[in-house]
Amino acid sequence: MSTITETSAGRARISARTLRTDRWWLPPLLTVAGLTAWVSYATVRVFMQKWYWVPEYHYLTPFYSPCVSTGCEPESALFGRFLPNWGILPFGALTLPFLLMFRLTCYYYRKAYYRGFWASPPACAVAERHKRYTGETRWPLLGQNLHRYFFYVAVLISVINTIDAVDSLRGNGGFGVGLGSLIITGNVVLLWAYTVSCHSCRSIMGGRLNHFSKHPLRYKLWTQVSKLNAKHQELAWITLGTLALTDFYVMALSAGWFSDPRIVN
Amino acid sequence: MSYTAHFRVWRGDSNKGELVDYNVEVNEGEVVLDVIHRLQQTQTGDLAVRWNCKAGKCGSCGAEINGRPRLMCMTRMSIFDKSEALTVTPMRTFPVIRDLVTDVEFNYQKAREIPAFAPPAGVAPGEYRMEQVDVERSQEFRKCIECYLCQNVCHVVRDHEENKPAFAGPRFLMRIAELDMHPLDAADRKRAAQEEHGLGYCNITKCCTEVCPEHIKITDNALIPLKERVVDRKYDPLVWLGSKIFKRTPANA
Ligand code: SF4
Ligand code: SF4
Ligand code: FES
Ligand code: FES
Numbered sequence: 001m002s003t004i005t006e007t008s009a010g011r012a013r014i015s016a017r018t019l020r021t022d023r024w025w026l027p028p029l030l031t032v033a034g035l036t037a038w039v040s041y042a043t044v045r046v047f048m049q050k051w052y053w054v055p056e057y058h059y060l061t062p063f064y065s066p067c068v069s070t071g072c073e074p075e076s077a078l079f080g081r082f083l084p085n086w087g088i089l090p091f092g093a094l095t096l097p098f099l100l101m102f103r104l105t106c107y108y109y110r111k112a113y114y115r116g117f118w119a120s121p122p123a124c125a126v127a128e129r130h131k132r133y134t135g136e137t138r139w140p141l142l143g144q145n146l147h148r149y150f151f152y153v154a155v156l157i158s159v160i161n162t163i164d165a166v167d168s169l170r171g172n173g174g175f176g177v178g179l180g181s182l183i184i185t186g187n188v189v190l191l192w193a194y195t196v197s198c199h200s201c202r203s204i205m206g207g208r209l210n211h212f213s214k215h216p217l218r219y220k221l222w223t224q225v226s227k228l229n230a231k232h233q234e235l236a237w238i239t240l241g242t243l244a245l246t247d248f249y250v251m252a253l254s255a256g257w258f259s260d261p262r263i264v265n
Numbered sequence: 266m267s268y269t270a271h272f273r274v275w276r277g278d279s280n281k282g283e284l285v286d287y288n289v290e291v292n293e294g295e296v297v298l299d300v301i302h303r304l305q306q307t308q309t310g311d312l313a314v315r316w317n318c319k320a321g322k323c324g325s326c327g328a329e330i331n332g333r334p335r336l337m338c339m340t341r342m343s344i345f346d347k348s349e350a351l352t353v354t355p356m357r358t359f360p361v362i363r364d365l366v367t368d369v370e371f372n373y374q375k376a377r378e379i380p381a382f383a384p385p386a387g388v389a390p391g392e393y394r395m396e397q398v399d400v401e402r403s404q405e406f407r408k409c410i411e412c413y414l415c416q417n418v419c420h421v422v423r424d425h426e427e428n429k430p431a432f433a434g435p436r437f438l439m440r441i442a443e444l445d446m447h448p449l450d451a452a453d454r455k456r457a458a459q460e461e462h463g464l465g466y467c468n469i470t471k472c473c474t475e476v477c478p479e480h481i482k483i484t485d486n487a488l489i490p491l492k493e494r495v496v497d498r499k500y501d502p503l504v505w506l507g508s509k510i511f512k513r514t515p516a517n518a
Contacts, residue, residue, distance in 0.1 A: 010360030019332030213396035
């Protein structure tokens with residue numbers, strides 16, 4: 001039981017869990033709804049093993065990038081095909097676990113799911129109901145400290161996504177731009193913004209220094225990343241949106257639900 | 266335009282207490298502390314309340330208004346609906362002395378546990394030289410008025426009295442961050458932050474930042490950077506390997 005209502009420590013004897021009168025339960029509820037919806041959609045899509053590739057324009061959904069299963073369409077596999085083609089193994093299984101861990105250990109998502117799913121605390125000045133609380137002091141949550149390594153991998157994956165975006169600039173036998181290219185490219189730009197605005201990145205760029213004056217370049221980088229970092233929460237949600245949108249668009253084209261409006265060729 | 270507001274003020278001490286209802290006059294432009302003072306002057310002379318500056322600078326008047334930790338002197342009455350009852354209670358994480366006054370000794374104790382600034386060897390007082398850009402970063406932390414609203418709202422101790430010995434709280438972890446970022450401080454703060462002052466208890470849910478009346482970005486600019494610095498020291502395999510091979514700890518860059 002929480003100690004907020006306990007009396008032994010000489011605290012004011014107030015039995016209410018919170019005296020907040022606003023709708024404090026709304027933000028955690030929206031977080032749970034949003035994350036659950038996204039994870040459900042992504043899980044279905046990742047295991048679907050079809051409608052991930054549009055051969056005419058080389059559009060590949062980010063959920064299957066890089067496509068490395070022997071089940072991948074040969075043209076979609078820019079980095080070779082070596083994973084076995086099993087129904088339970090997503091075609092993008094090489095990178096997906098790292099992306100999942102990158103977001104799971106992200107300082108923003110931690111806040112979001114600790115509040116939303118674990119209710120620890122559900123909102124400020126609303127007592128949590130857990131008997132004990134040790135936070136991130138021990139296994140498994142101590143592992144959150146590995147975030148920076150997932151960040152390094154996420155940078156590599158962003159490079160791969162960038163190659164996909166360049167590859168999507170194709171039309172009839174040559175260069176071309178369609179609405180799909182714009183969506184894919186926009187998604188990659190935002191993914192970069194999310195990745196670079198990471199708190200670990202901010203620390204690596206310059207946050208870990210004590211003498212900015214001796215490292216003018218890193219100080220500059222730190223200043224720029226700090227600006228983006230202030231938008232990290234927004235970018236976390238925006239990129240969930242653009243990832244799903246990009247995937248849905250590729251699925252729709254691939255399944256033939258509509259065709260890609262072409263801008264150039 | 267004045268109107269009559271419905272206040273529910275917690276009255277009591279560490280043995281017993283309750284919310285007591287009052288109807289009290291409120292005038293244009295007033296803050297919650299004005300109304301509490303009016304109550305004291307006109308209806309209940311023995312209402313205990315701590316305050317000093319009435320300007321949001323001394324940090325004395327922290328309380329919880331409609332369940333939210335706030336400075337009474339900086340909370341305008343105009344942000345509330347005139348018809349709603351306004352609950353005013355003491356900070357709930359610290360022992361209550363009487364009515365709205367709590368004993369914040371916990372915080373003084375935590376402050377004493379943090380070793381003071383340690384100047385580098387061979388530099389005498391008066392010889393400290395620092396560049397402006399290196400000093401700027403900690404200016405934000407020095408805006409702190411020590412109101413302890415952040416210490417009060419932090420669920421690590423608010424909801425778990427038993428964590429108090431192990432956890433310094435956001436205000437003092439911020440102090441460690443400030444010293445660790447200090448260009449001249451020679452002490453190793455990182456290991457102590459994690460092992461002695463309980464940085465790992467913080468799950469970065471940002472309530473300290475939400476309530477800080479000085480709008481210090483405690484979590485983003487002090488706690489998370491400090492966590493990253495602890496990773497540098499304690500959980501980075503490359504750094505760990507380096508320290509094993511070269512038998513030295515990485516110098517402060
Ligand atoms: S961010 Fe950390 S220190 Fe601040 S209130 Fe939350 S748990 Fe406490
Ligand atoms: S950091 Fe902010 S909330 Fe905490 S004691 Fe200082 S001024 Fe108050
Ligand atoms: S990605 Fe969110 S903090 Fe690193
Ligand atoms: S009375 Fe000084 S901060 Fe409110």
